[in-house]
Amino acid sequence: MPPAVRLVPFSAAHLEAFAPMTADPDVLRYTRFPDPPEPDFPRVWLARYDAGRADGTKEAFAILDGVGDDGELLGVALAVDVDRATGEAELGCLVAPGARGRGVATAAVRQLTAWALEQGLARLVLMIAADNTGSRTVAERCGYALERVEEDAELRPGRRGTLTLYVFSSESNGAPQDSRSSGGGTL
Numbered sequence: 001m002p003p004a005v006r007l008v009p010f011s012a013a014h015l016e017a018f019a020p021m022t023a024d025p026d027v028l029r030y031t032r033f034p035d036p037p038e039p040d041f042p043r044v045w046l047a048r049y050d051a052g053r054a055d056g057t058k059e060a061f062a063i064l065d066g067v068g069d070d071g072e073l074l075g076v077a078l079a080v081d082v083d084r085a086t087g088e089a090e091l092g093c094l095v096a097p098g099a100r101g102r103g104v105a106t107a108a109v110r111q112l113t114a115w116a117l118e119q120g121l122a123r124l125v126l127m128i129a130a131d132n133t134g135s136r137t138v139a140e141r142c143g144y145a146l147e148r149v150e151e152d153a154e155l156r157p158g159r160r161g162t163l164t165l166y167v168f169s170s171e172s173n174g175a176p177q178d179s180r181s182s183g184g185g186t187l
């Protein structure tokens with residue numbers, strides 16, 4: 001049974017619960033969040049997403065537990081970079097350490113993918129460090145296909161390595177898949 005999670009627009013109300021996630025070692029390893037963490041970063045990050053929401057180039061969702069209005073914040077699901085002219089978007093996701101390993105990211109990326117398709121976006125991209133097994137598994141379970149492997153890519157400032165590009169194309173996929181096959185986002 002997939003966990004009941006809900007995506008709601010991320011807002012200032014979520015910042016307090018979000019802040020510790022920005023200092024999690026795996027988040028620092030696999031995203032472009034500043035390392036060492038900067039105390040003001042969550043607020044600056046939200047301001048960037050608020051601006052992107054206003055001009056249609058970004059969207060941030062809080063992943064909430066359950067169906068009630070006051071569900072716990074489990075993570076964030078992001079449209080990092082939306083290009084409405086080409087119909088392409090880079091998506092991403094992170095889950096709080098205590099909520100991992102029970103299908104939260106898989107459920108959230110499925111909902112994020114459905115949202116992006118509803119927006120008329122046709123080519124959805126997840127950029128994942130090759131050694132990020134969990135994230136690659138999530139991508140494949142959500143119907144994304146490995147399109148490209150880039151050696152010696154910049155995974156985050158100061159860290160190079162192998163990057164994988166997973167793509168969901170509305171032409172080849174249709175609706176989000178429920179694949180069970182096994183397998184650094186910029187966020």
Ligand SMILES: CC(C)(COP(=O)(O)OP(=O)(O)OC[C@H]1O[C@@H](n2cnc3c(N)ncnc32)[C@H](O)[C@@H]1OP(=O)(O)O)[C@@H](O)C(=O)NCCC(=O)NCCS
Nearest residue numbers: 026027030094095100101102103104105106134135137185
């Ligand atoms: C990657 C991440 C989003 C996965 O979140 P999650 O909610 O644990 O993912 P799911 O539970 O949906 O996992 C799907 C599958 O991947 C597996 N998996 C998750 N993390 C894993 C890991 N670190 N190593 C190996 N497998 C992993 C899960 O066990 C599950 O498989 P199973 O059903 O057979 O057990 C989460 O670990 C995270 O936030 N990491 C840090 C930030 C990050 O890497 N973001 C993605 C950037 S591209």
